[in-house]
Amino acid sequence: MPKHDTFSQTTGLASYLCQDGLLDTETAALAHSNAAQQGVPLIHYLVKQNIVSSAAIFTCCSKHFSLPIFDADKPMPLLKENLLTPELIFRYRVLPLHRDDKKLSLAITDPTDHGTLAAISFHTGLPIQPILIAEHELDNILQQTHVGSLDSEVESTLLKIQPDELPRDHVEQPEEPVIDFVDKLIHDAVQKRASDIHIEPYAEHCRVRFRLDGLLYEAAQLPVHLAERVIIRLKIMANLNIAEKRLPQDGRIQLSERAMQTVRIDIRINTCPTLFGEKIVLRILNTQATFARINMLGLTAAQEELLVNKLHAPQGLILVTGPTGSGKTLTLYAALNFINHPEKNISTVEDPVEIELACVNQVNINPRIGLDFAQVLRALLRQDPDIMMVGEIRDTETAQIALQAAQTGHLVLSTLHTNNSLETISRLRAMGILPYQIADTVSLIIAQRLLRKLCDYCKEYDTRIQSHTAIGCEKCCQGYSGRTGIFEFLPVTEEIAQYILEGANKLTFERAIQQLGCLSLWEAGLQYVQRGLTSYSELRRITPGVRT
Secondary structure, X not given: OOHHHHOOXXXXXXXXXXXXXXXXXXXXXHHHXXXXXXXXXXXXXXXXXXXXXXXXXXXXXXXXXXXXXXOOOOOOOOOOOOOOOHHHHHHHOOEEEEEOOOOEEEEEOOOOOHHHHHHHHHHHOOOEEEEEOOHHHHHHHHHHOOOOOOOHHXXXXXXXXXXXXXXXXXXXXXXXXXXHHHHHHHHHHHHOOOOEEEEEEOOOOEEEEEEEOOEEEEEEEEOHHHHHHHHHHHHXXXXXXXXXXXOXXXXXXXXXHHHHOOOOEXXXXXXXEEOOEEEEEEEEEEOOHHHOOHHHOOOOHHHHHHHHHHHOOOOEEEEEEOOOOOOHHHHHHHHHHHHOOOXXXXXXXXXXXXXXOOOOEEEEOEHHHOEOHHHHHHHHOOOOOXXXXXXXXXXXXXXXXXXXXXXXXXXXEEEEOOOOHHHHHHHHHHOOOOXXXXXXXXXEEEEEEEEEEEOOOOOEEEOOOOEEEOOOOOOOEOOEEEEEEEEEEEEOOHHHHHHHHHXXXXXXXXXXXXHOOOOOHHHHHHHHHHOXXXXXXXXXXXXOOOOO
């Protein structure tokens, strides 16, 4: 067979590896398929599975492509400007090095991956100058700046666990090393202030990721033999059916102060069957409501004064809007904390209760037995309430009951999924709420986002863009530490109410809001940028489509 026919079934980098005798076509095709299923680049898969070494792939690429070389002994300076988000860097496994007005120098492992180059060029608006780097060198650099990696105590526990010799349907109690590993994994996530833990099984490994300040970072890769045993342990802790692997399950784990050596931690757990096993997501809930204070949310002085005034009103509907993960629930809890007095009867209906509030009647919905938001709301209205909080308005029935309660002498707080405050009016109309009901009942609409704050220890001022940028150090997560809210307030004044009744267009509303002196989300975020509390790129990341 002619030489060129030998590699006719392979494309991209695989064809060069086959040409140099590092792969055969059958192995290349299987590697392509497995890498695609796991959602990782081909080189990353080949090296992790010890199919081809990082050095051999680097030599092959150096031979066939005339590209500048990244020298690990004399590394090029890493790009200080936060041009690419950590999520993009880890998704595409690239390393931004430096930029000028014409191009971005980008360290890559696969010169044939034109899709990645095009994606990075699109995100940055710059042509790309590829710099060739070995996979192991890239991995080392990413891990050095990767806060989510497991601590040494967790890693040492992992080493104690031997390969599973039990059949896959074995469902007895996990042994002590697995129990220790799960406990230390959760403890590590709590210590790093992670909000979620993702445990994701694939064909050749199980990936563990932590969500830190709103972004996911890979924390570890577990061997396949350990994945199911860890999942069984978590399901036992949550009192889930360990024999049921075909259907999603929801549960809850409570860890005592003694176990965690800290405040009590509640964990919400969800399982979901995937191609290679059950994926588990753990939502870590801090049940201490002491941190939920209005003056700690990030409101401006004018916004805080307006919210306090509306909370003192005897009736009306206050709506907090934004996408999932934008901090809406915390804002509601802070508001309830503020108005939680002995002379008030306060009840909530939630899915689920995330923070326990002292002297507040909190109800979890349970759709499996028909206990939904609407049914609980109707029951609460017969409980002589003063203030009610509805975790989320999801349907017309719930919206109607909430508005009726707000019209009949109750203060009601709730959330809605909309992009900004003005869109909330349109969303209510789309749910069948009449204009006069909105104008008469809604007193305040708040749109919000959570913005990562720059690390005070390593942030630097960039004179070119005239703002601070993220750098990264041992005290932070890639240049950021903690989050704060930015808010857009829309009080339903008499003028705004009249526009709602008249069905005014968006431009009319926007002019009226500007005359009220209310900040948009973009304007509120710019104030943080100007004060050096966050970066311009972070503001752009969390406010797509809302810039004014």
